[in-house]
Amino acid sequence: MIRIGDYNTLEIIRESEQGLYLGDGEEKEILLPNRYVPEAFKIWDKIEVFVYLDNEERPVAVTDEPYIIRDDFAMLRCNQVTAHGAFLDWGLVKELFCPFKEQAFKMKAGGWYLVHCYLDDESNRLVASSKTNRFLDNATLTVQEFDEVDLIVSHPSDMGMNVIVNNQHHGLIFNDNIFKDLSVGDRLKGYVKKIRPDNKLDIVLGKIGYRKIEPNADLIVEHLENSRDGFIPLNDKSDPNAIKNELQMSKKTFKKAIGTLYKQRVISIDNDGIRLIN
Incomplete structure (x- = not known):
C-alpha cells in the first residue's frame, strides 16, 4: 500500500516520456517525474521515494526530503x-x-x-x-517513570515548558528543572521523572540518578560491590524468603529497585541472578 505523506520503497515498473512509473506490488502505479529519475536504473529496481499530492491533487513520487512527514x-x-x-x-x-x-x-x-x-x-x-x-493523547501511556524519551519543545506556560513526548504524549518541564535556554521546536532528550494520577508527565532534561529515584537501589549496589564478582544469585523470579534473608527487603521492594538499576544500565538481570555492569 502506497502511503501518502511518507516514504515508500517502490519498484520501478516501466519508463515513459514523463518519467518512471513505480509500483507497490498491488497493481497501483505512481509517477516519478523526470527531474527525479536517477542516472542509472533498471526495471524492477527498488527505490525509496516520498509520496504526496501534486498541484492537481494527484499522487506523485519525489526523491526530495521534506522537512516534515505525515503524523510528525x-x-x-x-x-x-x-x-x-x-x-x-x-x-x-x-x-x-x-x-x-x-x-x-x-x-x-x-x-x-x-x-x-x-x-x-x-x-x-x-x-x-x-x-x-489535539494530536497528543495521555489516556494510554507508552512510557514509564525514568524512561528516556524524545522531546519537542511545544510552548511555554506559567509553570514551565510544555513538550511533546515521543511524538505521542504531552509533558511538562517545570521551571525549576530548566537550566538552559529552550525554544519552541527544539528537539532533545529527556526523562520521565513522574507520572501523575491523571497521566500527566513530569519531564526533566538531566538523567535521573538511581540514588535520587530509588533509595533501595543504593543498598543493592553496595551489596553487589561487596560481593564476589559483583554478583548476587537473586532476580525477579527468586523466592521472597531468599530475598529477605539476603537483603532484608520485600520482593516487591527488590523488584522495583532492580528495575530502576536495569533501566539505568547499572546491572544486568540474568537467569542466575543480577550483576553489576562495569
Whole structure:
C-alpha cells in the first residue's frame, strides 16, 4: 500500500516520456517525474521515494526530503497567507497548506510555527495544524517513570515548558528543572521523572540518578560491590524468603529497585541472578 505523506520503497515498473512509473506490488502505479529519475536504473529496481499530492491533487513520487512527514511535528516557515489559509515551506515544490481553522494563532508570512502534518479525512489532502495538542493523547501511556524519551519543545506556560513526548504524549518541564535556554521546536532528550494520577508527565532534561529515584537501589549496589564478582544469585523470579534473608527487603521492594538499576544500565538481570555492569 502506497502511503501518502511518507516514504515508500517502490519498484520501478516501466519508463515513459514523463518519467518512471513505480509500483507497490498491488497493481497501483505512481509517477516519478523526470527531474527525479536517477542516472542509472533498471526495471524492477527498488527505490525509496516520498509520496504526496501534486498541484492537481494527484499522487506523485519525489526523491526530495521534506522537512516534515505525515503524523510528525516540525517547525516550518510560513511563505504566504491567502484568503484560504497559510502556505508553509516544507522543502517540496508544492507548499503545505494550513487552514485558518487549524491555526492556534493567526499565521503571518515569514513567521515560524510548530505544526503537525496529517491526512485530512474529508479532503484526502495533507494539511498542517498548529493546534498540536489535539494530536497528543495521555489516556494510554507508552512510557514509564525514568524512561528516556524524545522531546519537542511545544510552548511555554506559567509553570514551565510544555513538550511533546515521543511524538505521542504531552509533558511538562517545570521551571525549576530548566537550566538552559529552550525554544519552541527544539528537539532533545529527556526523562520521565513522574507520572501523575491523571497521566500527566513530569519531564526533566538531566538523567535521573538511581540514588535520587530509588533509595533501595543504593543498598543493592553496595551489596553487589561487596560481593564476589559483583554478583548476587537473586532476580525477579527468586523466592521472597531468599530475598529477605539476603537483603532484608520485600520482593516487591527488590523488584522495583532492580528495575530502576536495569533501566539505568547499572546491572544486568540474568537467569542466575543480577550483576553489576562495569
